[in-house]
Amino acid sequence: MSFKVTFIGAGSIGFTRGLLRDLLTVPEFKDIEVSFMDINSHNLEMVTELCQRDVIENGLKINIQATKDRREALKDAKYVFCTIRMGGLEAFSTDVDIPLKYGVDQCVGDTLCAGGIMYGQRGIAEMLDICRDIKEVAAPDVLLLNYSNPMVMLTWACNKYGGVRTIGLCHGVQHGHQQIAEVFGLKKSDVDIICAGINHQTWYISASHKGKDLTGGLLEAFEKHPEFSRTEKVRIDMLRRFGYYSTESNGHLSEYVPWYRKRADEIKDWIDLGSWINGETGGYLRVCTEGRNWFETDFPNWMKDPALEYTTENRGEEHGSFIIEGLETGRVYRGHFNVVNNGVISNLPDDAIIEAPGYVDRNGISMPHVGDLPLGPAAVCNASISVQRLAVEAAVHGDDKLLRQAFMMDPLVGAVCNPKEIWQMVDEMLVAGGQWLPQYGEAIAKAKETLSSGNLIPTAVNYEGAARLKVKSVEEMQQDRDAANKNAGESDKGKDREKVH
Template sequence: MMTPPKITFIGAGSTIFVKNILGDVFHREALKSAHIALMDIDETRLEESHIVVRKLMDSAAASGHITCHTDRKAALQGADFVVVAFQIGGYEPCTVTDFEVCKRHGLEQTIADTLGPGGIMRALRTIPHLWQICDDMTEVCPNATMLNYVNPMAMNTWAMYARYPHIKQVGLCHSVQGTAEELARDLNIDPATLRYRSAGINHMAFYLELERKTAEGHYVSLYPALLAAYEAGQAPKPNIHGNTRCQNIVRYEMFKKLGYFVTESSEHFAEYTPWFIKPGREDLIERYKVPLDEYPKRCVEQLANWHKELEEYKTAERIDIQPSREYASTIMNAIWTGEPSVIYGNVRNDGLIDNLPQGSCVEVACLVDANGIQPTKVGAIPSHLAAMMQTNINVQMLLTEAILTENRDRVYHAAMLDPHTAAVLGIEEIYALVDDLIAAHGDWLPAWLHRE
């Protein structure tokens, strides 16, 4: 009989995300007996997650056991899989700081977790903690596979494989599979009939092929039907979560211009480029329905709903959940059993995409089996898509260099080359913004940033 794995969850106070990931885990036969090690620095939230996970386990008739830890190294001891999901500095104070300081300098943002000043500051707050996890893994679980869900995904993943190339890790996002389901919904077709091939960088990957299987068994491109539906006003459909602020216009317009559909949402994509958010251009905000300050608004709404959801889970006799879009349990099952699967992951570009920089972080299809996570080669992608991605890679590269070499100048350079920031602010204004952000975040940032 196969020995059950140990799955360590770092950031287990994120109870809803823990519920989704472990709900998937407990419905896989090979993982039902796993040892689940929950780790968080917040003891109250850790206990809340423990209650929910125990009910999940009982509801799924899973036979594993749960341990709770505030000591990270103890939680990691002997782990086979390490799921990482946390936000250093949280909504308050750090996310609020990222938005308010940028706004004072005339720079509006939508999400601010991937690129731009918000993404840069989040990376500077986060990467040192990811490195600490890598240190601990090297010591107590060197053969474990890290499944990283922490943004900014590309910068975090890049910084980890640059400093810890021996750590087995993959950066995970749900944008590729999630957008495929959205597009199927926009066209009123069954997502199970889709076949697609995506490639690029996190939050800026494109479907190089997007097809559906016909009744005759042939595959046909969905791009003509998707464009026709948009031009006829039949797509996009209203937001499935009822969020009327996010109407998905930006990426349909980019699809018209580029010929390929991007995998990340319109509210994200709008701040990765120089075209949609400009001072005094309310016409652009209205035309493309760009939801400024979207992430803080979501945080407020999620916090308001959180306590209600938690009480429901705590008092429920059982918790029945639908399978999530997340790849975590698929990866664990494939590695543990050898049953092959394909996922989309963020990995080092070792000859995977020819016309993106080698060593940069790319998002490609990966085969997963008992040999681990094996990225697949794409070759060259369309040149105009590669050129657009390069503008984002510039920021990722400079920020990664900044933190690897403790070079404050590279932080300024990363902000200078951010497409949205450069379209709004002058060079001296960008330097002043970075200075104010570093000062405002204080001890949330590495000490070397505060040296004279």
Template sequence: MGYKITIVGGGSSTFTPQLMRLFIESRLLQDSTICLMDIDEHRLNVMFRLSQRLIEKTNASLKVEATTNRLDSLTDADFVITAIAVGGLKAWEYDIEIPARYGVYMAICDSVGPGGIMRAFRHIPVLVGMAKELEEVSPKAWVFNYTNPVPTNCMAMVRNSKIKVVGLCTCSSIPSNPNYLAEIVGVNPEDILTPAPAAGINHCAAILSLKLKDGRDGLQLVKERSSNLVEKLFVENYGVLPYCWSHWTEFFPFLCGLEEEYKGRLQGLKMKFGLKVHDMVEEQQRTAKWEKLVEDMATGMRDLSLDVLPSGEAVLVVDIIEALLENRNEVFVVNTLNRGAIENLPFDAIVEVSSVVGGYGIIPIHVGKLPPPLAAVLSNHIEVQRLTVEAALTGDRSLAFQALLQDPQVASKLKPDEVGKLLDDLLNAHAQYLPLFFKK
């Protein structure tokens, strides 16, 4: 039996090839239709041609379609995967550089802080519009959202539609990855018990316990052996292991600090703990190199090879689809409604938590309480998410101001009048993508 799987943002040269590799390798998804949807016709055409060639070369029993019409792509879909970037790299650059003028320095700027809030403002109206269309044409479809900020975008869709929404992320696979965990602990991969229980919110979730097959405590070994100061700080003082630690630094102002002087351009500067601020020039160079490789394969100028198509970032989604279809009742770490799984976070928050995936859907596992200081930090960020969702869908500048003022990075550095000026600068820079904030 075949299924219709739609990729919104299907023109991505870094994401779609990974997915096509996984679809081709999946026995269960043979006879399915993969529908690529994107507003960039050139990139969409390249991915369509590449996908066709991959299917032909591997003799996979798949069909691929391409369209710029979102409603057509969603009609009769069983699964929808979202990976969009409204505004592209230029918008991301604004998210990094405009707050820096006010002394807010962050390395990644796609989850929290002013950059995370602005990214949500750009994405939420698009994703909620998509979810409402799905209600009309494919109400039983599952949405797997990879678009950052994952929890805020998922919260917006869940609160404004009846569609089944799950958030996924590269980091979410770490608690199930023995190779990654073994490197942190300093043991062999076969010694680790996986999947390790995990809980928190996306980009600030933690492994709650880690056991070795011989009975040793993996977290104790991290205390003794790890040279990573962020990991050691939270294992020693909170009793949990950050598994996406570079993102964690953005949730705690005391972890964010420059080690080079800011002279008007933040990108590329060194920060604490060996981090470097994301640089859009380098990102553009990486993207251009990858796009050239993919386009050459699509046009036949380069031999096709699945081996050069990474499967990392997208790997979870196909495993989860298969678990849903075959009632496997497997455990994955996903972003979903809390529903009491984490006792000291809001019931209706979108949390990243170990969950059972099977024929009854995706059910979060009860993990009890997080360490109270950590829960307090996350609860504050969840309130920022709530304000951000409301502001994004109404264009209410007062709510947008409240969201910024509530954010720990902003609150630790700026006075209220400075927050207002920062908000104006950010909204004006992104005005073409934020019509609700400029309606007359």
């Protein structure tokens, strides 16, 4: 069995190495072609060297093709993994720092809110270029497996405007599933769930054990849990108010809704600083920065460490390899996928990208009908979908009016800022990200004029946020090399949550 798999954004060590291990765990895939592409030569070289060592140590003869030429990498590819971060950490820092000046305090800033919207503007422009290359040089039946955020916006643009069949993939559902099992003292495999909504706002509308409903007892179980009662305050409060548990972490969820981060003096009431993912200001930017710095410094030692073992017990939970396995071998896989709704969830818009249960086998990817979400969770999702739709159309057409409307409609931005502040924030973010926003040339020129006029709303220039921690130095990270390696090497940087309080 031979086909070609291409990784775009292969310099992302956290995703690339693990996804390749998962893929090559499948016995039938020992002769596939693998191509890595990244615009960063240094990262591409390091990741390729490390992954090629893994391949050889596992007794396989696959020779990874590494290139900066995207079309060369995509030529004849049947499956494409996308893990790009457009603008890198340089642009990411503006997604966090500029909104902070206006009081918009984000933990992550890669899905919704001010940071997620601007991240989408950069990513969509690039994704449409990737789609053009895919249509011209990849295999006719190519499938794009998108891991890049903002998941919904990028997947929406690729399907509607890119003309490439695209599925968005995330690990959020697996985490909440594990938590639900844990609060009842059960194994994850013994708890059946139905989880549906939109990425990072997916709801466990059904949870059961041996046919017995667990949903009704979830609130009490979470409130009594010694760790989660402290680390998941936002999620538990949403469960209390809306009746259902949400997939996303405390920090993520807190920035998607208007209630928990709108007042600086209340933010610490809702978060926990034992782990960045529980709500730390700019927490994801910090750990990504630390991970990059550590990998670049410690890379020679990674080559001395044991290779990853391509065995079933070491295979990760990311959906991508299982989807390809199902399509190629016919083995049935059930996961949660981000796809165009088309009636799967009947009270969310048909054009939205929803996340819901799906099945994969040799016949393709099937999405069963979910029906209506409960009204409260549906309302939360619909508020976000309105922002996503505006942001996608803005990015595709370079329409800064729609972009500003997306900011206004965003729940947290709208809770914190007035319209004049939003307009000025968008001007600042357009100018800061200009080199990655080719579709906004005219708007950026006007924004520069406005910002240089001197008639500006005062902002908190040096404001660090309610709960920001400093980036660890390489020397500090060397004190716990295992933790540093996990941070740099995992695609899911919230997987091992520190229990430090």
